[in-house]
Amino acid sequence: MYTLSNRLRLFSFILMIVGGIGLISGFLSTPKSIEEVKEMMAAHDAHGEGHGAAAQDHGNEHADDAHGGDAHYEHVLHQLQNKPWAALYVAAFFFFMIALGVLAFYAIQFAAQAGWSPVLFRVMEAITAYLVPGGIILFVILALSGFHVNHLFVWADPEVVAHDKLIQGKAGWLNGTGFIIRAAIFLGGWLLYRHFAVKYSRKQDEDSTGNKWYKKSFKISAGFLVFFIYTESMMSWDWIMSFDPHWFSTLFGWYVFASLFVSGITTIALITIYLKSKGYLEFVNNSHIHDLAKFMFGISIFWTYLWFSQFMLIWYSNIPEEVTYFITRIEDYKLPFFGMLVMNFIFPLLVLMNSDFKRVNWFVVMAGIVILCGHYIDVFNMVMPATVGESWFIGISEISAVLLFLGLFLFVVFRALTKAPLLAKGNPYLEESKHFHY
Amino acid sequence: MASKVIHALYTDDDVLMDAVKKVRSEHYHIEEVYCPFPVHGLDKAMGLPHTRLAITAFMYGCVGLTVAITMMNYIMIEDWPQNIGGKPSFSFIENMPAFVPIMFELTVFFAAHLMVITFYMRSKLWPFKEAENPDVRTTDDHFLMEVDAGHHDVNALTSLLTDTGAVEIKVIDKEEDNH
Numbered sequence: 001m002y003t004l005s006n007r008l009r010l011f012s013f014i015l016m017i018v019g020g021i022g023l024i025s026g027f028l029s030t031p032k033s034i035e036e037v038k039e040m041m042a043a044h045d046a047h048g049e050g051h052g053a054a055a056q057d058h059g060n061e062h063a064d065d066a067h068g069g070d071a072h073y074e075h076v077l078h079q080l081q082n083k084p085w086a087a088l089y090v091a092a093f094f095f096f097m098i099a100l101g102v103l104a105f106y107a108i109q110f111a112a113q114a115g116w117s118p119v120l121f122r123v124m125e126a127i128t129a130y131l132v133p134g135g136i137i138l139f140v141i142l143a144l145s146g147f148h149v150n151h152l153f154v155w156a157d158p159e160v161v162a163h164d165k166l167i168q169g170k171a172g173w174l175n176g177t178g179f180i181i182r183a184a185i186f187l188g189g190w191l192l193y194r195h196f197a198v199k200y201s202r203k204q205d206e207d208s209t210g211n212k213w214y215k216k217s218f219k220i221s222a223g224f225l226v227f228f229i230y231t232e233s234m235m236s237w238d239w240i241m242s243f244d245p246h247w248f249s250t251l252f253g254w255y256v257f258a259s260l261f262v263s264g265i266t267t268i269a270l271i272t273i274y275l276k277s278k279g280y281l282e283f284v285n286n287s288h289i290h291d292l293a294k295f296m297f298g299i300s301i302f303w304t305y306l307w308f309s310q311f312m313l314i315w316y317s318n319i320p321e322e323v324t325y326f327i328t329r330i331e332d333y334k335l336p337f338f339g340m341l342v343m344n345f346i347f348p349l350l351v352l353m354n355s356d357f358k359r360v361n362w363f364v365v366m367a368g369i370v371i372l373c374g375h376y377i378d379v380f381n382m383v384m385p386a387t388v389g390e391s392w393f394i395g396i397s398e399i400s401a402v403l404l405f406l407g408l409f410l411f412v413v414f415r416a417l418t419k420a421p422l423l424a425k426g427n428p429y430l431e432e433s434k435h436f437h438y
Numbered sequence: 439m440a441s442k443v444i445h446a447l448y449t450d451d452d453v454l455m456d457a458v459k460k461v462r463s464e465h466y467h468i469e470e471v472y473c474p475f476p477v478h479g480l481d482k483a484m485g486l487p488h489t490r491l492a493i494t495a496f497m498y499g500c501v502g503l504t505v506a507i508t509m510m511n512y513i514m515i516e517d518w519p520q521n522i523g524g525k526p527s528f529s530f531i532e533n534m535p536a537f538v539p540i541m542f543e544l545t546v547f548f549a550a551h552l553m554v555i556t557f558y559m560r561s562k563l564w565p566f567k568e569a570e571n572p573d574v575r576t577t578d579d580h581f582l583m584e585v586d587a588g589h590h591d592v593n594a595l596t597s598l599l600t601d602t603g604a605v606e607i608k609v610i611d612k613e614e615d616n617h
Binding site: 308311312315316318353355 | 492496524535536538
């Protein structure tokens with residue numbers, strides 16, 4: 001049995017408190033009115049003399065604009081008011097998608113009757129425990145956004161929709177009620193599978209005669225995977241793609257899936273290595289780590305394949321209504337947009353290619369941390385351009401939100417690890433898995 | 439100069455593995471083992487070094503990538519930068535996404551083919567090559583271990599091999615061959 005050390009508990013609480021305070025200060029420091037935005041921008045411009053003068057001209061130009069001088073400031077005001085919300089949303093979604101990726105991986109291990117992974121099942125079950133609090137938080141944020149408490153989703157703003165033919169045409173799908181109902185169905189289905197998968201796994205421990213519970217696990221896993229691939233796809237339209245309601249991409253669901261899948265596998269590897277280093281998983285050998293690292297490597301490349309397929313098709317045909325998505329990202333998010341390619345593709349490609357390196361714990365940990373940071377930036381790139389635009393910055397709000405959810409994630413996952421023995425001893429593939437050797 | 443080798447035949451790969459370990463622990467030199475199929479762990483038991491084919495494949499892949507980049511850069515950007523459907527041919531990086539499929543395929547092409555050719559060369563395989571099979575049964579259901587008997591006591595070695603479960607033992611006078 002794993003016992004949650006007080007240091008880890010304290011660490012996760014500190015993360016949550018620091019993150020919570022930072023996030024609240026992020027909310028408090030958003031400007032309330034156009035006047036405040038003007039002051040902030042003036043103060044910012046005053047830092048550099050030459051720059052300030054240029055900005056002054058820039059401001060004057062806008063004042064002469066046909067649509068009124070304050071339109072620009074109002075635009076910035078909305079972006080700045082969105083900033084802590086978007087930071088909260090990105091972090092909430094990022095940690096939720098890790099747990100969801102692990103759940104999909106777990107179901108695949110059952111459906112594929114994998115012989116290597118049963119020793120890791122309890123680690124995976126513990127990570128998916130985050131689905132419950134993470135899913136509830138995400139649902140609340142989505143409900144708030146869907147009913148326009150904040151301005152995260154422009155389609156939720158009735159004023160915007162009234163002047164926008166394109167969104168009006170999509171209102172059959174993109175409306176607050178449908179949005180919430182779908183979110184409830186997605187989350188409900190995933191949590192239901194998670195609940196029964198864990199329950200059957202524990203039952204199999206107690207009574208493994210005839211593998212009755214194992215067979216049930218197998219069946220619900222196969223069923224869940226069918227449900228998952230539909231709902232995951234729709235989830236990506238609702239929760240990510242609808243930030244840009246004028247834009248659409250057909251492989252978006254797969255792209256988000258690759259991102260959450262590789263983050264989930266990386267997290268399994270990191271937590272397994274941590275627990276192994278503490279002496280809790282004596283039956284896990286470096287072949288298991290090698291297999292996880294192979295998955296990290298392979299799915300990283302799969303993610304890149306989808307990223308590139310999406311980017312290249314749109315870049316190549318250059319249809320104005322589609323290509324704006326990437327133009328805003330390349331113009332305003334150059335470093336995160338291309339930096340994540342280095343972190344999610346080139347780095348794992350070179351570091352995890354060598355078979356020997358995939359067995360070296362610190363190599364896997366290093367690659368894993370870079371991959372996780374890279375996929376945070378991936379979500380950041382998907383959400384931020386539509387919510388805060390050029391006013392983006394990875395500052396207090398963003399870092400605090402990550403710390404808050406990291407603390408919650410660590411606390412929930414490691415507390416879930418204490419709930420059951422770390423070896424799923426009733427699993428029929430356990431012996432094979434214990435002696436797994438590659 | 440003629441050298442003496444002993445051919446010991448086995449009918450089971452597990453027995454063969456044990457025999458290899460035993461013979462190695464007695465410090466006899468195993469010249470070669472002939473099997474009808476890959477025996478998992480045999481290379482480790484024989485103490486063979488790891489293959490470096492994967493490393494060559496990586497380097498060939500780098501060559502392929504370089505070839506693709508150089509070729510596309512020369513043809514599309516430097517030699518005749520035409521405007522083809524409005525694609526930006528001012529610099530390589532601006533038009534790079536269009537070249538990626540070629541870069542990828544040539545990397546794979548070079549890595550795969552050159553690695554296979556390296557494998558053929560290193561293992562001396564080619565059409566019309568004379569087969570080096572000491573006993574036809576080793577391609578079907580027998581395993582053959584060839585042990586160097588040079589300056590060892592042949593009788594002791596034979597009895598050791600019999601103990602390991604060999605079904606047939608032959609002492610062969612080998613003409614100094616050319617491999």
